[in-house]
Structures are given as structure tokens and as C-alpha cells.
Amino acid sequence: MAAFISARAEAGLLAGNRITINGVGGDEPILEGHASDSGVRSGRSRGAAGGRGGPAAAGAGRGGRGGRRIRGQLPRRLPPEGRYSLPLPFTPGAEGAGTVVEVGPDVADVAVGDRVGWVEIPGTYAERAVVDSSRLVPLPDDIDFETAAAVLLQGMTAHYLVKDAYPVQGGDTVLVHAAAGGMGLLLTQLITHLGGRVIGTTSTAAKAELAKRAGAAEVILSSAVDDLAAEVRRLNGGQGLPVVFDGVGAHTFDASLASLRTRGHLVLFGAASGAVPPFDPIRLAHGGSLTLIRPSLGDFIADRSELLRRAADVFEWVRSKALEVTVTGRYALSEASRAHSDLEARRTTGKLLLVPDAAAVGSREETQG
Numbered sequence: 001m002a003a004f005i006s007a008r009a010e011a012g013l014l015a016g017n018r019i020t021i022n023g024v025g026g027d028e029p030i031l032e033g034h035a036s037d038s039g040v041r042s043g044r045s046r047g048a049a050g051g052r053g054g055p056a057a058a059g060a061g062r063g064g065r066g067g068r069r070i071r072g073q074l075p076r077r078l079p080p081e082g083r084y085s086l087p088l089p090f091t092p093g094a095e096g097a098g099t100v101v102e103v104g105p106d107v108a109d110v111a112v113g114d115r116v117g118w119v120e121i122p123g124t125y126a127e128r129a130v131v132d133s134s135r136l137v138p139l140p141d142d143i144d145f146e147t148a149a150a151v152l153l154q155g156m157t158a159h160y161l162v163k164d165a166y167p168v169q170g171g172d173t174v175l176v177h178a179a180a181g182g183m184g185l186l187l188t189q190l191i192t193h194l195g196g197r198v199i200g201t202t203s204t205a206a207k208a209e210l211a212k213r214a215g216a217a218e219v220i221l222s223s224a225v226d227d228l229a230a231e232v233r234r235l236n237g238g239q240g241l242p243v244v245f246d247g248v249g250a251h252t253f254d255a256s257l258a259s260l261r262t263r264g265h266l267v268l269f270g271a272a273s274g275a276v277p278p279f280d281p282i283r284l285a286h287g288g289s290l291t292l293i294r295p296s297l298g299d300f301i302a303d304r305s306e307l308l309r310r311a312a313d314v315f316e317w318v319r320s321k322a323l324e325v326t327v328t329g330r331y332a333l334s335e336a337s338r339a340h341s342d343l344e345a346r347r348t349t350g351k352l353l354l355v356p357d358a359a360a361v362g363s364r365e366e367t368q369g
């Protein structure tokens with residue numbers, strides 16, 4: 001992807017508010033940013049298309065219109081690890097949905113007015129984004145913007161996790177960590193849909209209830225058990241499991257390995273609690289010839305036909321209600337910082353959306369407190 005281009009270069013074409021992060025680190029508010037008056041980011045020049053008016057998914061900053069200075073927080077765990085570091089300043093975000101407002105001169109596959117969604121496009125905490133047209137997913141008429149923004153990234157992630165990273169078979173008993181989180185709820189629904197049995201973990205009774213509603217057969221409150229792997233085995237008749245889906249990382253990695261049966265698979269797809277420290281691969285042999293995969297969505301939608309195939313399957317799952325998209329919070333784009341504080345404090349379940357400030361009026365009460 002090309003680098004940021006100057007707002008001025010596209011003035012009047014793609015102007016719109018965006019969140020800009022100017023700094024991270026420290027114990028005090030570790031983000032200072034402002035909402036600038038441009039949401040311009042460049043894709044390849046030949047494929048530019050702008051999304052407008054739709055929501056983006058929250059996944060930091062607090063902004064206002066017209067360059068008002070703001071302060072907020074970024075999750076503290078990210079900068080010290082330097083794993084997802086970006087040159088400052090940057091605009092966070094990777095997914096969203098909206099209407100095409102402009103196309104490049106040689107773009108034939110999308111037109112102004114088309115409804116589209118996108119994932120893995122950096123810098124989309126913005127009212128407008130520039131996206132390579134080959135990365136746009138056309139939205140079917142029955143899929144609204146909020147559903148598309150909420151489900152595309154996590155839905156396609158859940159899709160490749162259960163279909164490719166480890167193809168779940170009917171009868172498999174599967175451990176899903178953070179089963180009430182955004183990914184956790186989708187994985188739990190899909191594994192159940194495919195005939196698997198889910199043992200979930202979570203931190204509170206209320207979240208456990210959500211995970212059960214999504215289909216989890218058993219939910220372990222992590223704080224209530226001393227030995228998580230022993231509890232998993234107890235709930236599986238004393239046996240280890242064929243697979244663990246772990247998006248939590250540092251806090252759960254050891255228990256995940258210890259929960260597997262001989263030749264079991266650990267699908268480590270995230271690090272919500274921090275990165276897993278370096279480890280000696282001999283542990284995989286000692287655990288029973290285990291395999292470990294650390295997959296990334298981009299490698300499973302690199303090809304356009306694969307992107308569209310996964311998106312179509314996800315939309316079909318939404319239609320058939322195999323997947324229920326749980327949007328639990330809508331925040332104005334200028335309140336992105338509050339969304340991130342809620343995520344970091346583990347107060348959230350399901351999916352949060354950032355909506356352009358003008359469209360956020362009326363949804364504030366829903367997300368207050």
C-alpha cells in the first residue's frame with residue numbers, strides 16, 4: 001500500500017474527520033491526538049474508492065471536528081511489545097463499510113453509489129477512506145452497513161479459523177478462550193453450527209451467560225479455577241482436546257497447550273492479554289507432538305476470489321442466523337478513546353462500532369455508563 005498522502009492533495013474530494021494518534025506510551029494519558037479535517041489515505045492510485053457515511057469497527061483516540069485537540073488512551077499493552085507498531089502519527093482502524101463517493105479514472109469494478117465493506121485497510125477510523133477497489137467487498141442488498149462493518153473482519157477470521165486453520169469436525173470438543181469477546185462469540189456460534197462442542201472461558205458470570213447463549217456447552221470462569229487445563233480435561237471426561245482457539249495469548253498460552261490431547265492443535269490467533277513470550281519448541285514434543293499455528297487473516301484473503309468467497313459465506317451465515325452479529329456499543333467517531341478504554345477494561349462484549357458523529361446522535365444514550 002502506498003503511504004499517507006497529504007490532505008491538501010485531495011482537498012474537497014475526500015475531506016472528512018478522522019482520528020489521528022500522535023504519541024503513545026507512559027502511565028499518564030498515552031495518546032494525544034486530534035480529529036483533523038481530512039480522512040484521506042491513499043491506496044494504489046488506480047484503484048481509489050472512498051467509503052462514506054458508514055460505520056467503522058472499533059478495535060484509539062478521542063477526536064472532535066475541525067482539529068479540536070483531544071486526549072485519550074491507547075491500550076498500554078500494545079506499544080511496549082512493539083508488535084503492531086506504526087510510525088507516528090497514524091490513524092487506527094482496519095475495517096468498515098460505506099458508500100463509494102469517488103473512483104479513480106481506470107476503476108471499472110465499482111461505481112459511485114455502490115455499497116461496500118472492507119477489511120485489513122489501515123487507517124479507517126475516519127469518515128472517508130481510500131481503498132484499492134480490488135479489496136472492496138460489494139454488499140448484498142439485505143446486508144446493512146452496521147452488519148457489514150461488524151461482521152466482515154471477525155466473521156472472515158472465524159471462517160478461516162474453523163475452516164482452514166483447523167477444520168472443525170462434528171463431534172470435536174473445542175476450547176474457545178474469551179468466549180464472550182467479539183471473536184469468541186462468533187467462534188462459539190460457528191463451532192456449534194458445525195457440530196462441535198464448545199468449552200468457553202471468560203471473566204464474569206454475565207459474560208458466561210452470553211457465551212452460553214451463543215452455544216457454549218460449558219463455560220469456565222477463569223478467576224474461579226486454579227488449574228484451567230485440569231478443569232478443561234475434567235469437563236471432557238478426563239481427555240485432552242483436539243484443538244484450542246486462543247485469542248488471549250500471554251495469560252492463556254500455557255493452559256492452552258496443557259489442554260490438548262496428543263497431536264492436538266493450538267490455534268493462537270490473538271494476544272488480547274499480551275504477547276506470548278518466546279518458548280522452546282520442545283514443549284510441543286513434550287505435550288504430545290502438538291502443532292501451533294499463529295495465523296493472520298490477511299494470508300487467508302490475499303486472493304480476491306478467496307476474499308469474496310469468505311465474505312459470501314459469512315453473509316450467508318448471517319442470513320441463515322448461523323451467525324448472530326452482536327453489536328453492543330455504538331460510539332461517535334470522536335469518542336473512539338472511550339471505546340478503547342471500555343475494551344481495555346474488559347467491560348465490553350461482542351462488537352463495538354464507531355459511527356460518523358452526525359450519525360451518532362441518538363445512539364449515545366445506548367452506550368453511556
Ligand SMILES: NC(=O)c1ccc[n+]([C@@H]2O[C@H](COP(=O)([O-])OP(=O)(O)OC[C@H]3O[C@@H](n4cnc5c(N)ncnc54)[C@H](OP(=O)(O)O)[C@@H]3O)[C@@H](O)[C@H]2O)c1
Nearest residue numbers: 157178181182183202203247269270271272273295296297
Ligand atoms: N489473527 C487474526 O486473523 C485475527 C483477526 C481478528 C482478531 N484477532 C485478535 O483476536 C483477539 C481477540 O479479538 P476480539 O476482537 O475478539 O477482541 P475483544 O472483543 O476485545 O475480546 C477480547 C477478550 O479477551 C479477554 N481478555 C483476557 N485478558 C485480557 C486483557 N488483559 N485485556 C483485554 N481483554 C482480555 C476479554 O474477555 P474476558 O474478560 O472474558 O477474559 C476480552 O473480552 C485480539 O488479540 C485480536 O487482535 C486476530
